[in-house]
Amino acid sequence: MSQILPASIPATLFHERADAIAEAARELAQHGWTPATSSNFSMRVDADHAAITISGRDKGKLGRDDIMLVDMHGKAVGTESRPSAETELHTQVYRHWPDINVVLHTHSRTQSVASRLFAKDGVVKLEGWELQKAIRGHTTHESALDIPVFPNTQHMPELVAQVDAWIESGKPLHAYLINGHGIYTWGHDMAEARRHLEALEFLLGCELDLRRLNA
Numbered sequence: 125m126s127q128i129l130p131a132s133i134p135a136t137l138f139h140e141r142a143d144a145i146a147e148a149a150r151e152l153a154q155h156g157w158t159p160a161t162s163s164n165f166s167m168r169v170d171a172d173h174a175a176i177t178i179s180g181r182d183k184g185k186l187g188r189d190d191i192m193l194v195d196m197h198g199k200a201v202g203t204e205s206r207p208s209a210e211t212e213l214h215t216q217v218y219r220h221w222p223d224i225n226v227v228l229h230t231h232s233r234t235q236s237v238a239s240r241l242f243a244k245d246g247v248v249k250l251e252g253w254e255l256q257k258a259i260r261g262h263t264t265h266e267s268a269l270d271i272p273v274f275p276n277t278q279h280m281p282e283l284v285a286q287v288d289a290w291i292e293s294g295k296p297l298h299a300y301l302i303n304g305h306g307i308y309t310w311g312h313d314m315a316e317a318r319r320h321l322e323a324l325e326f327l328l329g330c331e332l333d334l335r336r337l338n339a
C-alpha cells in the first residue's frame with residue numbers, strides 16, 4: 125500500500141529513514157534475532173512522526189515499502205497499512221525523550237531465555253562488565269546497570285503503563301526486557317541504538333553463562 129506523506133515531510137527524508145530501518149533490520153535478522161516475523165524497528169522523522177515497520181513482515185527481507193508513517197500516539201498517517209502491533213512502545217519512548225531518534229526491538233534466543241530467568245527478580249542487575257561502557261552514560265565497569273523485566277501482555281496500554289511507572293520512579297532506563305518476549309532499547313541515532321542492543325545481547329548471554337556454570 126502506498127504511503128502519502130504530510131506536506132511537511134519531504135519524500136527524501138522519509139525514504140532515508142525507511143532505508144536505514146530496513147538495512148538495520150536485515151542485518152539484525154542475519155544474527156537470528158528476529159525469528160518468524162518477530163521484532164519491530166522505528167526512527168523518528170520529525171517531532172510529530174516516526175517511521176516504523178509494518179506489522180507482520182519478515183524482518184529479514186524488509187525494503188522501503190515495508191516501512192510506514194505513524195504519529196506520536198501510534199496512529200497510521202497517510203496509509204491503510206497496519207503499523208507494528210507494538211507501535212505504542214516506540215512512540216512512548218519518542219514522547220518521553222525528545223532526543224531519542226531510534227527504537228529497536230528484537231526477540232533473540234538469549235533475550236528470550238534471560239527474560240524468563242530474571243522475571244522473578246523483575247530486573248537483570250549488570251555489574252562488573254567492561255561492556256557496560258557501551259551504554260550511554262556508563263563510564264566504568266563498576267557502575268550498576270539495571271534492566272527491568274516487565275510481565276508480558278497482549279494489551280499494549282498495560283505494557284506502556286509498566287514502562288511509565290519505571291520512568292516515573294526516576295530510575296534510569298536504557299532498555300527493558302518483556303518476560304518471554306524480547307528486548308526494547310533505543311539511542312540518539314542508529315549507531316547508538318545498535319551498540320546498546322549488541323552490548324545487551326552480549327551481557328545477557330554472559331549472565332546466562334554464569335548461571336549455567338553456577339558461578
Ligand SMILES: CSC[C@@H](O)[C@@H](O)C(=O)COP(=O)(O)O
Pocket residue numbers: 160161162163164177178179180181207208209210229231
Ligand atoms: C510473530 S510473534 C511476535 C509479535 O507478536 C511481536 O512481538 C513482534 O515483535 C512483531 O510484531 P509486529 O506487529 O510485526 O511488529
Ligand SMILES: [Zn+2]
Pocket residue numbers: 162163164210229231305306
Ligand atoms: Zn515483540
